[in-house]
Amino acid sequence: MTTARRSDATRAAILEAARERFASDGYERATIRAIARDAGIDPSMVMRYFGNKEGLFAAASAIELELPELGALPSRHVGTALVTHFLDRWERDDVLTGLLRVGVTNATGAERMQAIFAEQLGPVALGVCPDPAEAPRRAALAASQILGMALARYVLHLPPAVELSRDEVIAWLGPTVQRYLTAEGP
Amino acid sequence: MTTARRSDATRAAILEAARERFASDGYERATIRAIARDAGIDPSMVMRYFGNKEGLFAAASAIELELPELGALPSRHVGTALVTHFLDRWERDDVLTGLLRVGVTNATGAERMQAIFAEQLGPVALGVCPDPAEAPRRAALAASQILGMALARYVLHLPPAVELSRDEVIAWLGPTVQRYLTAEGP
DNA sequence: AGCGTTGGTCAACGCTTGTTGGTCAACCTA
DNA sequence: TAGGTTGACCAACAAGCGTTGACCAACGCT
Incomplete structure (x- = not known):
């Protein structure tokens, strides 16, 4: 197993803030600066970890619908x-x-x-x-x-x-x- | 009746361009500059006629659903x-x-x-x-x-x-x- | 013909955005 | 304890935004 890096907490904080901001503001109005402020770090960290804004969105919107198994129910x-x-x-x-x-x-x-x-x-x-x-x-x-x-x-x-x-x-x-x-x- | 003013054509061109751009780009990405370019005039005219961007949107999205008369049909x-x-x-x-x-x-x-x-x-x-x-x-x-x-x-x-x-x-x-x-x- | 009104351009403003590079402290390892 | 790696900050950049005000040309009236 890979040991937890110090930056994982920051990464997670950024993702959580990004999800909230994308959800409430949409893509354009959710600024990297605001997301970074919410996460309590510097905007440049967002770039370091996710490359650019689109990369951040891609990471923040990775999702599984987790649909239930259909065969189980009538x-x-x-x-x-x-x-x-x-x-x-x-x-x-x-x-x-x-x-x-x-x-x-x-x-x-x-x-x-x-x-x-x-x-x-x-x-x-x-x-x-x-x-x-x-x-x-x-x-x-x-x-x-x-x-x-x-x-x-x-x-x-x-x-x-x-x-x-x-x-x-x-x-x-x-x-x-x-x-x-x-x-x-x- | 009010006589047609010279500016009516421009107004209409702006509104048409605005509708298209709002429809295809959404509010934030539909820039006044782009709308003005589409309409073939200067961005400042948009401000003159519609006050600001929100005013332009309000004018461009004035709409009647024109729902049919309900009593007429069973x-x-x-x-x-x-x-x-x-x-x-x-x-x-x-x-x-x-x-x-x-x-x-x-x-x-x-x-x-x-x-x-x-x-x-x-x-x-x-x-x-x-x-x-x-x-x-x-x-x-x-x-x-x-x-x-x-x-x-x-x-x-x-x-x-x-x-x-x-x-x-x-x-x-x-x-x-x-x-x-x-x-x-x- | 002269003059106010109207329709329009141009250049600039202040601001925010995404993005970058340099710098510094904290940590781990040897 | 020395040195490299990692995590984070800060200041700045170029570009684009909405918006403003000064200026110019054409029109319509008298």
Whole structure:
């Protein structure tokens, strides 16, 4: 095992500050100087450790959706399970919010978001979709609803969307996602 | 009637360039200098006509959703009608895309987006929702699906979402929005 | 023809940004 | 305890930003 270096704490502090700032300010307004200030170090350290701003963002937005194993649960509950999981994942930290914010204004961010959903939601769709050839579009439909709720609730802060309880969101969106993924046709 | 001033053409050119740049670059990266260059005039003219950058954005994102009259059509088709209308509206110009892009990174933009949907989608929900007290949350649910598809299709450019035909989007999303607005419960 | 008003350019300002290189203290190892 | 490696700071850079004010040209009225 590699022994812990003294700089690991600083690295981690920078990453944490970067995640918060990217999540709350977006790519352009999250300045390296502000991130460094939050982390309590000098801006030049950020460059030393991550090369440049884009490198910092890449490191800060490394993410696993950690989708649950689909085979374990009956496929008729996959919609509810997915919505529940994403709600949890979204509220655990601000990495996903940051990714969404950056994905909207930055081409690199958009590509990363594309890749994440293709690689991690795609297989789930493949497992439960009636026609495998249709899996990508089913996944895209499901993603549109999940991302849309995240947008309304965590980014735009539309009041009625924020006030919906966790269970209400699951109850409303679950069947929608279920239908998108498993229905024979529209 | 007020006679056309010489400057109207310039004003319009600035607004058009601003809409394009806000839509494709977001608020921060859409620089006044670039907008002025696109419009073929000096950056200082932008300040003269619109005061400052925020004023320019406010003018460039003045928008009417132009939602169809709800009373005219049977309420069981309101979902499909809404999705159709938004698809049209979104593809007509880039004002909505710009608003979405800016709303995600800019507080002013988010408030504007909130206001637009509350004022213009809210009444529609009030007209068709079984319990008037529930109208705002129903509208928020519908907005989440509509915005989510716009996000996936026009902003993030998720390939399967882009490749969906117009009619397919309507066929899939129509029933969802219909359910959100008119169902008795989840 | 003369003059105020309008539409426009130009050059500069103060500021912030990402980024760099030089310097210094703390640490580990021999 | 000496010396190299590591971690961090500081000051500065060039570029780009929003914004301002002085200046000029064309127009429309009388």
